[in-house]
Amino acid sequence: MKTMKTRPWTLILPLAAGLACADASRDDSSSGTVELAALDAVFADYGASDGPGCAFAVSRDGQQVMTRAYGRANLEWDLPNTPETVFEPGSVSKQFTAAATILLALDGSIDLDDDIREYFPEMPDYGEPITVRMLIHHTSGLRDWGSVAGIHGWARTTRIHTHKHALDIASRQRALNYEPGRYYSYTNTGYNLQAMLVERVTGQTFDEFSQERIFRPLGMTKTQWRDDFTEIVEERSIGYRRGDDGEWHMLMPFENVHGNGGLLTTVGDLLRFTRNLDTGEVGGPEFIRLMHEQGMLDSGRQISYAGGLFVGEYKGVREVQHSGGTAAYRGFLTRFPDHGLAVSVMCNVGEANPGGLARAVAELYLGDAIDEEASEDPAGADVDPARVAAFAGGYRDTRTGQFMELTADGAALRLGMGPGGMSLAALSETEFASPAGVSIVFDAATGDGARPGATMDTPVADDVRIEPVEGFEPSASDLAAYVGAYHSDEAEVTYWVEVEDGGLVLRDRYGDGPSLEPVYPDAFRQGGSTFIFRRDEAGRVTQASLSQGRVWDLRFERVQ
Template identity: 30%
Template sequence: MHDEPRTDAERRALAAFTAAEPPADFADRVLAALAAEGRSEPERAPFRRFFGLGAPRLVGVAAAGVLAVAVAAVAAAAAGWMPEWTGLSRHVPEVIQAQPPRDEAPIGAVLPEGPPVPALALPADLADRIDAYVGAFGRNYGEAFEFHGVVGVVKDGELLLARGYGRADLARESPIDADTKFRIGSLTQTFTAIAVLQLRDRGLVDLDAPVRKYIPDYPAIGGRITVRQLLTHTSGIPSYTDAAVFSLGHTRAVAAADVRAIFQDQPLEFVPGTDFDLSNSGYFLLGQLVEQVAREPFADYLRANVLAPAGMRSSGIGLAADAIGHEFDEDEVLVPAAERHSSAYGGAAGMVSTAADLARWDRALRTPGLLLSQKSLDEMTTVVRDEYGMGWFVRQDGGSTIAWHPGGVEGYNATIARFLGDGITVFVLANTEAVDTRAVAYDLAQIVHGGAVQPPREFAEIRLSAPQLARYVGNYVLTETTHKELKGLVEEGELSAIEQVRVFRTGDRLWMNVPEHGDKWMHFMGEDRFFFKDPSATIAEFGPPGAPVAHLTLQAGELRFILKKE
């Protein structure tokens, strides 16, 4: 769900046809013509080169944008964080009061010295360059698309820069700084993996033992799934946050049994160990495994054994966030998100943290023996399948090894990227869904390493009159050729979500309705092309030029969907 298309191949192909009334199979012929043209892949945003992602899906929700479900499917190698466009409630989120710790284990302020790393000279104007880059968000798209959150740069475990932007609560003046608490979504999984590997280091958990050894009441299928497969997202257990019935936790704490009931009796997606698919169910179970082995709540184990040794005073599960999560509604106005209770996410996505604490987290991970043995630290960042190790995605780029992870729950998104060679870590925490923190983290890393970055791409809108917009109104159905082209890339059930869309007009606005995913405002950019302002960066193009509209092409990253007008 995020990459920006940077190609005009579609317009060139469409222009090759005459402006006469097109035949019934016109849209299918366009797709065939594009294939015959032998066009190259659309230019990828630099972020893709760096992190190797398309539009991921994850925690609590599906992918954002017009092609939310379908685009999410090709991101199996991605981290799946981005919340879906839901039409968006104006419900004010329940504020969960912080719970006092159950013990008073001291939290150290100073960590042992980390290993030596190569020197890296940071740009002298680093802060000014970051300010200029972040300040460009919303310049064309408006206030709702400004960046609200904090960015951080860590070198050798020391927080060199933390810049807060926007407001923690848009309803009042509430600045953001390094100590502002954010929900971090599936970044929680990096902590959950540490907890499990700690127990392995202590001889209490065998990674190759079946899940039922540690969670005896799990169904029989747990005898065929190992702890290692949960850690590496190779278990085949479907992710419960993708389920239509995932409606738990909006008003109160929920029992683990209620969460497990969503997924534990569902068929596996594949034979365990034979494939990779992100599964929040797996990491929810790992939180339960820790509870069973340690004989204490997962939040308590995490605080005493992971967070306290790392010096993370303001992080944990069950804490209240200072920054209120926001989503943007159909009128592209930011409104408070309807948050779920952390018990609905547990070891998959239940944590709160701060910029200052994430710097301490990075330092702890660079200090063998503090949380894990060197062997276990290395194992976390050793790729098992599809650029994923244990709790971390791992990329090789320009000779550097980068361990990174995105995360998100309703109203929040976050990304951390750790350069294992030169001691640099960058992270971004946001309390809106309007800005993709993965892209910000990539550009931030470029700036830190002395590279040049372009300001965020925000298209200029051109106003059309109501009669001009009427040309595009109609129902559009996915072509058979497109269906065949995407089979295997997009799961059948997910592809069906884009089988038919409706384009309609209200006043001087054009909208697209995707069944079960709400209405999206379409903004005209010229030459029969429209853009959407949400992070999916989907482009819609109608054609053929100069003739009655016969088809609609939707381009989202590397995915192209051609739909015929009924």
């Protein structure tokens, strides 16, 4: 049984109109004093007295120099957020899980290159071993169990999921997204398995091991794993998001899976942990090295993901960071090693962008070290917009079958639609790139006027082939060929495909389901998913497959 920690309420100082702020400290950074007004302005949208908000903390060379809090932790009781409020930072938690796994390896209890089936014999044999190191770097090919649960009809936050459920779903997957080590695909499964691995090897709960080896040695007195969501946690905020009615509604992670997320902590405790990634007080130099060791693909490509950390740059400054979100909680922890600066942000409002908030705070402290030009679009070449427009249209990711769309925007291309789309500037008549490190290089023109294929690279993948696809306007007979029931043992679900109002709809067992938009022959999309009907040699539709971000080519057999 965990010991409940008791802390006195921190004095709340109303230092700015409409803001609930606490424990302001003066910054003595080399870039000069950062005015409180400038920091408060960053969080201006989160200081309402009748809404949820955020907390943040800043450290220089391991010394906390600023901490502030805004908004309400509990709207029903009108309790404010403070720097001591406990939040969940979502996938920021992954670096703690990687740390536990690496400590176990440094103990000699496991080897990072062990086949995971040594510890999880219930997992299928996929022909090639999945190593513990691949779990850390998201190169295992394992499908994300939560995404599969959503396909089944019970997405996270809709059912009380446990590690038993996560392992059961993972062990039912007869196929991987790809051969182990070939690509990167972000998957919570690998981090839940690490938490379970620690428990199987040590005989301790994951929280007991973490308390003994990480939290207590680093003085993280308000940190624990949410392995029992019913437990009372003092000074915990409630997560909120706006409902369709425009009012605040609670959205809490009522589940017991952890390791992928599920850390209960404060902004100050997060800084204590990230400082250890510089000092190695816990783990020593080899621990630091392994935490920052970036994954390697079979192609020899080094990816940006390390031990639950993204290693890269922000506006010309070396940065090590991770973001996260669970239910309506949001978090971001970033460190700029060359400047001794670290910033943690956590929010209990689902609409918050903690990464943008943390980096805005960091810029105030980094001052002249920031290179604004490094964040701008690559210098665009003088390319005829008409040539760019020739590339616009639909494309198919040849790895997954997923549909993607490129639109022309003058001399630039835009990948995806809406506010989540990405602009890629023309570097030449065939090469386009974004500040985020995504590039697309088109093949040479064939001379027949057809759109060429292309190779796409990202910070975590290389040589991804995308091929142009033509639009699809299915006739009534085309649609009739798809009608039927499709079952997946891996997702334990049956979908019924029906024709309604001249289009296809996908029904679940309750008769609910979305309309499907045709995107290329035999392929339809709904949201971020692509549903592809597959034919036998005689041309009959006998299968379907579903691909989305974290699940590739999940097969369904036609059963009627």
